[in-house]
């Protein structure tokens with residue numbers, strides 16, 4: 573095994589998160605046993621997998637003497653909410669650069685879901701009207717430059733926390749899955765998760781190599797095309813491995829991404845996601861959101877029926893994102 577990267581860690585969240593079997597669901601769907609890794613229970617300000625990436629990212633920020641954390645995302649971003657919460661725990665200021673169609677502050681009505689929590693967490697909010705992620709990241713760099721000119725020490729985290737340092741935060745997720753599946757006596761035939769910036773999926777691929785587990789990892793894209801996301805993941809995996817002190821190259825074509833659950837685009841609910849949300853809530857008491865986990869679960873349900881068979885085990889990573897449910901009260905109230 574490569575040596576453990578000598579990286580400072582912050583300590584956010586409670587681990588291991590539970591691994592639970594969705595017995596009622598498995599019975600309804602037929603075929604494989606379906607498990608859920610409850611990363612929605614990591615525990616910081618309503619939780620989510622992103623907490624893991626913030627352990628490495630904010631550990632690195634502390635090593636660099638940062639006093640302000642700058643990151644960016646859309647109003648539906650869970651990453652920015654968890655960043656604000658973790659920064660508060662360390663006594664660092666959080667400045668969130670938020671994509672907004674008109675580059676304006678939100679009114680009270682707009683304070684819902686994650687944006688409401690960002691407000692309660694007391695993060696500084698800058699709204700920009702960016703057309704693309706690169707525009708948003710450019711705006712974030714501008715904000716960081718202003719902070720530097722004021723004598724501050726900003727630490728800039730890319731959207732979604734997607735960076736080699738962020739990906740290293742997920743190494744332990746794979747180790748937890750290995751220990752828990754051994755304990756419950758089953759072999760993991762696939763891991764599925766929502767994939768946006770690609771950081772979680774990169775971390776899972778990296779974790780597989782790091783822990784010699786080789787679990788097939790399937791990402792359900794919630795915004796990017798397969799080609800764009802695979803190229804990002806391939807790059808992040810290679811660079812994160814370098815940080816961890818080993819060599820790992822994964823060709824884009826070997827990265828498994830499904831794009832048939834995305835629908836019309838990011839944050840636009842699909843019928844399949846909405847029925848997955850209803851099914852999981854009403855059969856398992858498990859809550860999912862329309863933007864991320866609902867779409868990923870639609871993929872799990874399909875694959876459980878078409879690609880996996882009885883005797884196999886698939887693990888769905890519940891990556892969190894539950895505050896996002898409240899952005900969809902109209903749609904969800906029709907379920």
Ligand SMILES: Cc1ncc(COP(=O)(O)O)c(C=O)c1O
Pocket residue numbers: 620649650651732734766767768769770771772773864865891892893894
């Ligand atoms: C709840 C949730 N699930 C999954 C993802 C996708 O993670 P990543 O951006 O690391 O691909 C996100 C990220 O934005 C998220 O908030």
